[in-house]
Amino acid sequence: MHTNLFNIVLISFFLTLGTTSAYSQDIKKKNTTIPPKKEITKAKEDKTKNIVPTPIKDSIKADTVKVKKAFLEGKVSYKAHDYTKIDQKKKLITLYDKAELYYQDIELKSGIIVMDYDKNEVYAGxxxxxxxxxxxxxNFKQGTNVVEPDSIRFNFKTKKALIWNSRTDQGEFKIKAAVTKKENDSVYFLKGAxxxxxxxxxNPEYYFQTNKVKFIPGKKVITGLTNMVIADVPTPIGLPFAYFPMSKETSVSGIILPNYNDSNTRGFSLQNFGYYFALSDHYDLTVLGDxxxxxxYGMRLESSYAKRYNYRGNFNFRFENLINSERGYPDYSKQTIYNIQWSHSKxxxxxPNSTFSASVNLGSSKYFQQSINVVNLGSNLNNTLSSSVSYSKTFNSVPQVRMSLSATHSQNTQTSEINMTLPTLQLSVDRVFPFAKGDGIKKGFIKNINLQYxxxxxxxxxxxxxxxxxPEMFKNAQVGMQHSIPISTNFKLFKYFSASASANYNEVWYLKTIRRFYDTNQSKxxxxxxxxxxxxRTYTLSSSIGTTIYGTFNFGKDKKIKSIRHVMRPSISYGYTPSFEKYYDTYAADASGTMIKPxxxxxGGIYGAPGLSNSNNxxxxxxxxxxAKVTDSDTTKVEPKKIMLLNNLNLSTSYDLNADGKTTFAWSPVRVSGGTQLFKNKMNVNFGATLDPYAIDNSGTRINMYNINNGGSLFRMTSANMTVNYSISSSEFDDKKKDDDQVKRNGGREDDLFGKSRDVLNQKSQFDDTDDSKGEDAITTFFKSKLPWDMTFAYSLTYGNNNREKKIINNSIMISANADLTPKWKGGISTGYDFVQKGVTFTQIRFERDLLSWRMDFNWTPFGDYSNWNFFIGIKSGVLSDIKWNKQRVNDRTIR
Incomplete structure (x- = not known):
């Protein structure tokens, strides 16, 4: 007890000494004031004989002894699990077992800590x-920097330190050094790092070895001679010096190193060489060249921008000048292609009252097929490019008004035809119920009458x-404006029927019309x-009536299928459009003028033309x-389970009251369509067929005779189609989301039936970011579980019999499968077969190997117009993404 008391008193004295001020001498206060000595001075006499006394100085000078500063500038807190030993003679404090020391922004935890308060130093090991x-x-922590060495020696006063076998994390880098010298809070020098x-x-699978390093935490690392070591084997890859940025900012400007490739027709190449500009926190720019x-040669500009709670988007521009073969050879050709993509969302x-959005994908029709730097298979197989830019605003008036301006673009990559609207103006005024009261109750035929504009x-x-x-594009522009005022109402009829009636008034304005005549000079x-x-100006009238019929078939409570419910929704509609003959003229169809046609x-107007004959359908x-209601497989559940047998089965047709039996027929073909989902909604099945009640003659022309009266069946099937889509995985209850933003922007498929997309510049791994530290446990768990896999299946069948050809127009199957072959290997295949053309459809084989810090993958398209292969190995880390080797061979694409 005496010893503990002595230690407690000693520690209290030490802490008090470290947190108080000390002086070299103490001047005691005196009770009496020592008067200054009196000095007699002669006063000078001026003309006014006034005497001015000379001021007398105090003979006691100010104390010039400097106050000695305490050896510590803050409070020191410490503790240990085993013991705390204080040696006052040597001025040492020893903390042993789970020792902790806290001083200002410094935290030190270790097995043993020795503090020398005479030298202002601390040692930890x-x-x-x-x-x-x-x-x-x-574990030494100062601010946000953490170092985990074997031992450390630190001076509280100078803030300098010597660290042996330090380990620290800086961003994506992990750094280990034999000896580290901490110069100050912002500069470290490393030896044997x-x-x-x-x-x-x-025990890294790779590292960069260097003997001299200047390290500024959170900013940069500058090294001397640096050598790359893989699996503890030095490689010939080295640099006389190296610079690695370690900014805490989200992005840093820098050079993008190129890929090397070769081609049979274009020679050797450097691709994707450029510079990344981190312009601000809201936008960036990447400039690349080939x-x-x-x-x-080619050039690419890519920019992403975003502002929180306002907008986000990206812009890509690609231009390529393609030369095939050599000048003077018969197969020499030259072409320029480009592609513009812009995506914006607000x-x-x-x-809340206005929106602006953009989804642009336009350019040369053959860009994705002929580009020297795009291996995006889903985009290559796409036949349509489309764009839309729109702005809308809502005016909170009564009634409410909505306005939108948009520009659209649709481009067929096979025919190179472009359809574009620039711009489209839409304005709508909300519905008005002129006969409804202010309480808002709308009941009956009159009160439900509403109109809008x-x-x-x-x-x-x-x-x-x-x-x-x-200029030629704008000469053939079609300009028009359509005004419409729909008037409608709905009401109940005989309690079980829902009826509606409507009238629609249309007025169309054009700035261009035509005059048709027979030109004798051209003879046409x-x-x-x-x-x-x-x-x-035109108008139409329409009405409809419909109801819902429910039918239930019960099979008994002891049956597997309890009951089947059938819901029918029949409806009959009537539409009338009068003839607008006043807008029709006649022209002579021949030189004699005897053949007159209306x-x-x-x-040719964009909103059509008025009809000559009335429509009465x-x-x-x-x-x-x-x-169906079936017994649930879960025996704990009392209620039967509902399952959908058919989501929809629709039949539709119409009857023309004005049909003449020659050019028009009374009945239109019956269209049948339906769909359902099977196997726990994993399989989607959709089907459709067109049934014609009329027969055809020997030339295949439709005649005004029912098919059943011509020796056939009641209906003649002219076409039919069926599609099946099925997705399944080893974990059926986990929905694996497949998403590729670039494929969607290019207009391709989101799934991988046409293979996985591969971005040459930013290759993404199929592997999840799992913890590799689990090691053998992860491998053991893997082989104890089922083999992870997923598969997507699609089947399409189209039947044509319009002219009794009874022909299968399309019959193809496509499959995409992916599997984890081992914990570090992934494999996949996308392929298909066309039973009509009797050939294999687009096929891609892919493998990927997870090499911990590295990644290796191989993609191969063995045949077809887009046959190619690509091998890639590189470091996963974004900081060292330029350390890679990428070899690819793309099928030479002749300009078509």
Whole structure:
């Protein structure tokens, strides 16, 4: 007890000494004041004889002894699990076993800590356990920097330190050094250092070895001669010096190293060489270039931008100058291709009353097929490029008004035809119920009468790649505006029937019309464009009545299938459109002028033309759904389980009351369509067929005779189709999301039936970011479980019999499968077979190997127009993503 009391008193005295001020001498206060000595001075006499006394100085000087500063500037806290020993003679404090020391922003934890408060130093090291193994390695933390060495020596006053076998994490880097000298809070010097992105810094699969390093935490690492070591084997890969940025910012500007490739027709190449500009926190820019030794070159600009709670988007521009073969050879050709992609979305929180969005994908029709730097298989097989840019605003008036401006673009990559609207104006005024009271109750035929106003204006172009945005494109522009006022009402009829009636008034404005006549000079009928405002007005009437019929078939409570429920929704509609003959003129179809035919000057307009004959149709529609109640496989559940047998089974046709039996027929073909989901909604099945009640003659022309009266069946099937899609995986209850933003922007498929997309610049791994530290346990768990896999299956069948050909037009199957062959190997295949063309469809084989800090993959398309292979191995870390080897061979694409 006496010893403990002595230690307690001593520690209290030491802590008090470290937190108080000390002086070299103490000047005691005196009770009496020593008066200054009196000095007699002669006063000078001026003309006024006033005496001015000379001020007398105090003979006691100020104390010049400096106050000695305490050896510590803050409070020191410490503790230990085993013991705390204080040696006052040597001025040492020893903390043993789970020792901890805290001073200002410094935290030190270790097996043993020795503090020398005379030299202002502290030493920390590891200790041995009962088996002789070193444990409790020091953990030194200052601010946000953490170092885990074997031992450390630190000076509280100078903040300098010597660290042996330090280990520290800086961003994606893990750094280990034999000796580290801490110069100050921001500069470290390392000797015998290695740095890597491997998770195990003591036994990494690769590292960079260097003897001299200047390390500035959170900013950069500058090294001397640096050598790359793989599996503890030095490689010839080395640099006389190296610089690695370690900024805590989300992105840093820097050079992007190129890929090397070769081609049979374009020579050797450097691809994707450029620079990344981290312009600000809101946007960036990547500039990339490609060059082939035969003169071909390409350029890419990529930018992403975002502002929280306002907007986000990205912009890509790609241009390539392609040269095939050599000048003077017969197969020499030259072409320029380009592609523009822009995606923009606005956050609704910024302004709920207005929106702006953009999804642009336009350019050369053959860009994805001929590009020297795009191996994006889903985009290659896509036949359509489409774009849309739109702005909408809602005016909170009464009634509410909505306005939108948009520009659209649709491009067929096979025919190079482009359809574009620039712009489209849409304006709508919300519904108004003129006969409803202010309480909002709308019941009955009169009170449900409502009307609204819609405006649609368009400036439309039809052009090709070669004329895109050239003067010829704008000469054939179609400009028009459509006004419509729909009036409708709905009501109940005989309690079980829902009825509706509507009328629609349309007015169309054009700035161009035609005048048709027979030109004797050309000996043919020509259309002459007439510029100027013109308009026509039409109206239509329609009504419908429908109901819902429920039917239930019970099989008994002891049956597996308890009951089947059938829901039918039949409806009958009527539509009437009168003839608008007043808008029609006549023209002579021959030179004699005897053959007179009608025409309207509004033909070819973007909103159509008024009809010459009236339309008087009755439509019939029937939709069906089938559900079943079955005994649940879960015996704990009392209620039966509902399953869907048929999501829909629809039949529709119409009858023309004005049919003449020659050019028009009374009944239209019956269209049957349906769909269902099977195997716990894993399989989607959709089917459809067209049934014609009329027969055809020997030439295949439809005649006004029912097929059953011509020796056939009641209906003649003219076409049919069926599609099946099925997705399954080893974990059926886990939905594996397949998402590739770039494929969607390019217009390709989101699934991998056409193979996985591969971005040459930013290759993504199929492996999840799992903890590799589990080692053997992860492998053992893997082989005890089922083999992870997933599969996507698609089947398509189309039957044609329009002219009794009874022909299978399309019959193909496509499969995509992926599997984890081992914990570190993944494999996949996408292929298919066309039974009509009797050939294998697009096929891709892929493998990927997880090499811990590295990744290796191989993709191979063995045959077809897009046959290619690609081998890649590189470091996963984004900081060292330029350390890679990428070899690919793409099938030479001739300009088509």
């Amino acid at each position: 590891r200790i041995k356990d009962s088996t002789g193994k070193y444990t409790q390695y020091p 290695r740095f890597t992105t491997s998770k195990d810094v003591d 060059y082939y030794t035969n003169g071909s 956050d609704s929180k910024s302004n 819609n405006l649609n204006g368009r400036n439309s172009f039809v052009t090709t790649d070669s004329l895109f945005f050239k 009928v020509v259309d002459e464009t007439v510029n100027g405002f013109d308009a026509f 025409y309207t000057r509004f033909e 009755i439509g019939f529609d029937l939709s069906n759904t089938f559900e």
